[in-house]
Amino acid sequence: MKLLLAGGGTAGHVEPAIAVARAFRQKYPDAEIEFVGTPKGLENILVPASGFKLRHIPKVAISRKVSPSLLLAPFQLIRATAISIKVLRDVDCVIGFGGYVSGPIYLAAAISRTPFVIHEQNARPGWANRLGALFTQYSAISYPVSRGALSKAELTGLPLRADVVQALISIEGNWEHSRSSAKNAVAKHFNLNVEKPIVFIFGGSQGSQAINAVIEKAESEGTFSGTSIIHGVGKNNTLPMRSESYVALPYIEDMAELYLAADLIIARSGAVTCAEVAALGRYALFIPLPVGNGEQALNAESLVAANRAMVISQTDFDAAWLKSNIAGLLKKSSDRPAMADSSGLNAVDKIVKLIERASGVQ
Secondary structure, three states: OEEEEEOOOOHHHHHHHHHHHHHHHHHOOOOEEEEEEOOOOOHHHHHHHOOOEEEEOOOOOOOOOOOHHHHHHHHHHHHHHHHHHHHOOOOOEEEEOOOOOHHHHHHHHHHHOOOEEEEEOOOOOOHHHHHHOOOOOOEEEOOOOOOOHHHHOEEOOOOOOHHHHHHHHHHOOOHHHHHHHHHHHHHHHOOOOOOOOEEEEEOOOOOOHHHHHHHHHHHHOOOOOOOEEEEEOOOOOOOOOOOOOEEEEOOOOOHHHHHHHOOEEEEOOOHHHHHHHHHHOOOEEEOOOOOOOOHHHHHOHHHHHOOOEEEOOOOOOOHHHHHHHHHHHHHHHHHOOOOOOOHHHHHHHHHHHHHHHHHOOO
C-alpha cells in the first residue's frame, strides 16, 4: 500500500501529518509513505528530517482579500490539480491536513477516484479542508465544527508530536513529580535559579516579532524580576543577550520538557500549540495571530473555559499590560492542579483507523 500525506506551509499543518505517518509506518512497516508539499513551506525541513520522502506541487495562494492575485488563483489551482493527478497515479490513499498544498490534492483525488481523508486542526476550518470535505465521507476534526460538511466529521483531536506523547506516557499520573523533575532539569541545563517560576515564551515555529518586541521592552523594564524566562524568538529573528534569568533561543528542541517545567506559557494559539498546552501545560496566556480567519482565538476557547488559559489580543498585549498582570497570571497558574489532559494520546490511532476505512485496509 502507498499512503500520501499532504500538508505544508507551517508546523501546524506538518507536525500532525508526521505524527500520523509515524504511527502508520509502525503499524504497517511495509507500506510506502510519501509526503507532498510546496517548494517553500516548512515541510521542506521537517519532513526530510523525519525520514520521509517529499514531493512538490505548485503553491496555490488564495487571498482572503480582493486583490489582483485573486484573479490568478483559478489558473494556479487548475495547474496544480493537473500536476497532482500525476502524483496520485500509484497512490492507494491520501490524507490531507490543510494548507496551500491540500486543495489541489483533494480535487485530484476526487477526479482520479483515489480515496482520501481530511484532518482539520483548527476550530475554524480553512478553505482547502472545507473544499475537500465536499468530496469525501472520511474526515476528522480537532475541535467541534458547527456548520458545513465538516460538522459531520469524526472528532479525533489533534495528533501529538512524538516528544509530547512520550512525556505523557512517562508521567504515569504522577504530575507533581514530573513537573518538578522537568523544572529541575531545565533550570540546570540553562543555569537558572530553580526556586524562581519559569515563564516559557514562544511565537510558533517561526517566532513572532510582535511578541518578541513586547518581551524585550518588558525585560528591560524589570517586569520579570523574580522569574526565569526562556524565550524562543525564532531562528530568523535577532537573538537577544543572555542575562542571569533570561535565556533566548532561536529554536526550541525539547518542547515537551519546557511545557512541563513552565509555570506560565506565553504563546500564539495555533492548533498544535493549544493541543500541546492542553496535554502538558499548566497555564497559558495566548495572543492569537491577528490574521487568517480568526481560528486562533477559537482554538484556545476550551482551555479558557477550563481555567487553564487566558486570551488577549495583540493590540492590547504590550509591556505595560504585562507588567500589571504577570503576577496575577503566575497566581492563576499556581492555583491550578499539576495535572493536564492526556486525552490527545488517542488522536493518532483514531486517524489511522480512518485511513484504514477509507483505503479498505484492515
